[in-house]
Amino acid sequence: MSVLALLVLLLPLAGFLINALFGRALARQLVGWVGAGSVGLAFGSALAVLVQVAGGQQLDHTYFTWWNSAGFEIPFNLYIDPLSTLMALVITGVGFMIHVYSIGYMAGEDRGGFSRFFAYMNLFVFSMLLLVLSGNFVWLIVGWAGVGLSSYLLIGFWYERTSAVLAARKAFVMNVIGDVGMMFAAFVIFLNLKALDYGTVLQPDRIHQLPKGGTVITAICLLLLVGAVAKSAQLPLHTWLPDAMEGPTPVSALIHAATMVTAGVYLVARMHALYDWAPAAAATVAIIGAVTALFAATIGTAQVDIKRILAYSTMSQIGYMFLAVGIGAYTAGMFHFMTHAFFKALLFMAAGNVIHAFHEDQDIRHMGNVRSGLPITFWTFLIGTLSISGFPLMAGFVSKDEIIRAALTSTGGFVLLGVLALVTAGLTAFYMFRLFLTAFGWEWLGHDERHLHEAPSVQTVPIMILAAGAVFGGAIPVGSFLKPVFGESPAIGSAPFFGVAGLSILVAVIGFAVAYQLYARRPEMAAVVRRRLGPVHAMVEHKYYVDELYDLVFVRPGFAIGRLLRDFIEPRVIDGLVDGTAELFRVEAAEFRSLQTGRVRNYALVTLVGAGFIAGYLFFFVRPA
Amino acid sequence: MSWYSLSPDVPWLTLILVLPLAGALLVALVPSVARSVIKQLGILSSLFTLALVALVVGGFQHGIGGLHFQFEESRQWIPAVGISYHLGVDGLSIFLLGLNALLYLLAVLAADPTAPRFKQFMLLLLILETATAGVLLSLDLILFYVFWEAMLVPLYFLIGVWGEGRRVYAAFKFVIYTVLGSFAMLIAILAVAALEFQQTNRLSFDWVTLAQHPAGAAAQSLLFLGFALAFAIKMPIFPLHTWLPPAYTSAPVPVVIVFAGLVSKLGAYGFIRFNLGLFPDGTRQWAPLMAVLATIGILYGAFMALSQTDLKRLVAYASMSHLGFIGLGIFSQNVLGIEGALIQMINHGVIISALFLIVGMIERRTGTRDRTQLRGLARSAPAFAALFLVASLAALGLPGLNGFVGEFLIVLGAWSRFLPLAVAAGVGIVLAAWYVLRMYQGAFQETPVQPAQFGEIRALDIGLLSPLLALMVVVGVSPGFFPAAVEATVKALPVIVR
DSSP states (O other): OHHHHHHHHHHHHHHHHHHHHHGGGSOHHHHHHHHHHHHHHHHHHHHHHHHHHHTTOOEEEEEEEEEEETTEEEEEEEEESHHHHHHHHHHHHHHHHHHHHHHHHTTTSOHHHHHHHHHHHHHHHHHHHHHHHBOBHHHHHHHHHHHHHHHHHHHTSSTTSHHHHHHHHHHHHHHHHHHHHHHHHHHHHHHHHSOOBHHHHTOHHHHTTSOTTOHHHHHHHHHHHHHHHHHTTOTTSOTHHHHGGGSOHHHHHIIIIISGGGHHHHHHHHTHHHHHTOHHHHHHHHHHHHHHHHHHHHHHTTOOBHHHHHHHHHHHHHHHHHHHHHTTOHHHHHHHHHHHHHHHHHHHHHHHHHHHHTTTOOBGGGOOOHHHHOHHHHHHHHHHHHHHHTOTTSHHHHHHHHHHHHHHTSSTTHHHHHHHHHHHHHHHHHHHHHHHHHHHSSSOOSSOGGGOOOOOHHHHHHHHHHHHHHHHGGGSOHHHHHHHHHOOOOOOOHHHHHHHHHHHHHHHHHHHHHHHIIIIIOHHHHHHHHHHHTHHHHHHHTGGGHHHHHIIIIIHHHHHHHHHIIIIIIIIIIHHHHHHHHHHHHHHGGGGGGGOOOOHHHHHHHHHHHHHHHHHHHHHHOOOO | OOSOOOOTTSOHHHHHHHHHHHHHHHHHHSOTTOHHHHHHHHHHHHHHHHHHHHHHHHTOOTTOOTTOOEEEEEEEEEGGGTEEEEEEEOTTTHHHHHHHHHHHHHHHHHOOTTSTTHHHHHHHHHHHHHHHHHHHHBOBHHHHHHHHHHTHHHHHHHHHTTOOSSHHHHHHHHHHHHHHHHHHHHHHHHHHHHHHHHHHSOOOOBHHHHHHSOOOHHHHHHHHHHHHHHHHHHTTOTTSOTTHHHHHHHSOHHHHHHIIIIIHHHHHHHIIIIIIHHOHHHHHHHHHHHHHHHHHHHHHHHHHHHTOOBHHHHHHHHHHHHHHHHHHHHHTOSHHHHHHHHHHHHHHHHHHHHHHHHHHHHHHHHSOOBTTTOOOTTTTOHHHHHHHHHHHHHHTTOBTBHHHHHHHHHHHHHHTTOHHHHHHHHHHHHHHHHHHHHHHHHHHSSSOSSOOOOOOOOHHHHHHHHHHHHHHHHHHHOTTHHHHHHHHHHHTSHHHHO
16 A cells, blocks of 8 residues: 555656646647646545555555654655545545646646646645645645645736735745744654654654643644644634635635645644643634634625635635534544535636636626526536535535534533534525625626636536535545544434534525525615625625734834844944944054055965964974973 | 775875866966866866765765764874864765865856956866865864965955955955954964863864863853854854845855855854864853844844845845854754754755856846846746746745755754744744745746846756756755764764763
């Protein structure tokens, strides 16, 4: 299996290298098939790994040693267990769909752009696989930063647009904050647990040598959380994700919905042995998740850009996953990760078809009448909307319900978080149907109908496959597959199951009904409501002014410090001191001015002569005994 | 272990010192109009030197450290006062020696044969190579001092004559600063020898002898300062850095490659070899201050880089910020911090010379290196953009490339000794992402200002950059060879042993 696991990782790397080095010279079709094919083959290899893992095998194989000195021994090892296998399957499986879709979606790019795009996408898949398959913290960080890099490259894919360039840099810098947090976490782990490979560090025996809930373990978990929050766009490091929608739509599907942003969830689940030992840190994860879920959902109700709405919905859904892993419902969190990958990739790709059809206009108010022009896109988007909104028995309903149920039936203050999650579920149904009814509704609002064309089958078939996942994905037995990793999940009676399911159906129906009233039946009401809400609506529409706050608190002061140093401290204070000293010498040494010829060779001569005198003195007068 | 063993009868290290000088001598004999011959001579001699150094690096035995050097040569020079011609390499110097040879080859290749007085330029560059190699190989303090001072004259002229802008001012400022530090070091060297004489009644300037008889704590404290002034200026350590921006900015590209890529590291090397090696008590006393200054340098350089518009100045301040990391690693006084500093010296030399080369290429093509005048070069030069991006990512410490390796180890080393400084260094890493991407994007992204005549990168330029880029990837992915070679030396440093 060690070769197979390596193959999963190296195939996308090979795809990246081929397209990055030779892509410009290759035929377009070849570029597309190298890009998509390498990910498809990786998916095949991952399936082969799955067969062995399902048979009970695990793997922790070291390929070479990265660094070894003074007890700091870092291998390059891959760690294959049900958790990493599940992640790898979703990354390569959904990733393959998105790559195939991209062949159609990016067809308008010139040859250089086309090959560059696939190179970046493959680099992303490789980095993400490295992140989940790595068996130690250093290579985890390498993968972690690699997905940050590919995300930067893809957000800034259209690098001639200033807005894309700025969005890309913002994403990268915020991700680096997370990387540094991860590095610090690794330091504390190494200094206290004396190793950095999972096989050693994640042993409960070793962790339990630290006091439970003590400073060290809590610090480790909180520092890891910095990385998780940055990558998964949770509060307070979330502001890059909506801006990241500057990238091409398949990017949003792959990176900013299906895979990369869930890395934080994976991290907490992977480190569950640590979080189980640091209850305060785990609670922090849960609180951040629940609050982000609600926070992002409220913003989602007031946006008009189709991709931004989906971006906020991603933030919100990942909030659910954080809530799940924070309260120890790891299986539920990973389950929701999988179903979310299906329906969110589907939603983004379907949105991409619509955006293409409307000539790159992303404003939902300018769209309409999608059903007759793009029937496949219309119906699949509806399926995705139903799934995310919690339509009974669809994949999104099943996995989300598990999280809400776990929160509501847990002990302690988490019940409150469960209530937040329920409210969010209602809001989700509301904003998703607001989007659907406005953009896809029967009502025609703007453009000429005849321009609307369904996307080619290379773009619709992947969406349909994902739609099947969004409907039936809830039946995949993720729970029993992950049992070796997380152990038995606490048994929950049937009463709460139907109780909670009933509640979440109720809030979803309310959300749908309000959206239907405001955006389908009586659109004039929406304007009234907006006016009534006044400043609240403005605040939500402006994303609670967090961007403005960060600009004021971090960005501007950063440049101001730079300017202060450049224009005052360096020339006046430091160099002023230097020049002042020089001046002092110049005045004092007026009498010796004739010696100051300003010629360095004279000075060098003097130096040499002086050194000669000293050497001579030593030579003639200081005799060794 | 090593790959093979070299005959101990051959004076390998002397050959390494002599080869560039021989090249210089040949250049001196060629009439100055034969520019291409001069360049070829330069290339040949630095190529042979590199081959020789590669041979020595390959034959370097792992697991030997402490007072044991390899390829050692020792001859009496002025026996009456205990001055000897003593050369040797160990884990501290072996890879720097390799960097030395590589960067001079690139510098010679990048040199413009149409420049005025090209013959003298080449002559000085080759002399400088011997001087910097000598600094790394000397195990006698006087010999070291001679090479140390010998660097100054070629550098002065290379900047003052072939530089640009306020070149004379820049060169002069550099020389004044350096001479100040050198005098302090000379006094300290003489004092070390005098103290040795007191202890043993024998005069010696030999590093190995001196390392066996450390001075008293009070004396070490002063001696540390004497050496530290010279090395802190050369690195530079904040606040002794103000010679750096004008000097780097004025220096022509081939010179700035060796200046920023190599000479600055000699200061860091000096700290480890002499301050940590000879004055462990003094080091322990002054390390907190030095670490604080180094960390200030990280942040100061980063903020300065953030506020620059001239790409060359920006890279100069980035270099200062990176050297702050190296200083922090050295003064964390543990194996990981010092190993991190050592590998970061190599990495920094590779990264910063690539960046200066690239800035030079941009300037040569567009006539400017002002960030605000440049834009959108990626459209007409995508391959160039890709190469620049890789170098930029290495500079900002992207995990998987070489810059990360050193930063990780350095901050880990600092974490266990100076926690707040390690956290501040983490802020420096975030700032690096910010200023480096501003630099890259400023030059290569957004809509081009004018439909650029900016051509794609030339094959020669790819050739210059490719060994550096290859090192960035290889060292980033698999740096395991490095600790294997240097660990024994680092572990034997007196600051770590006790």
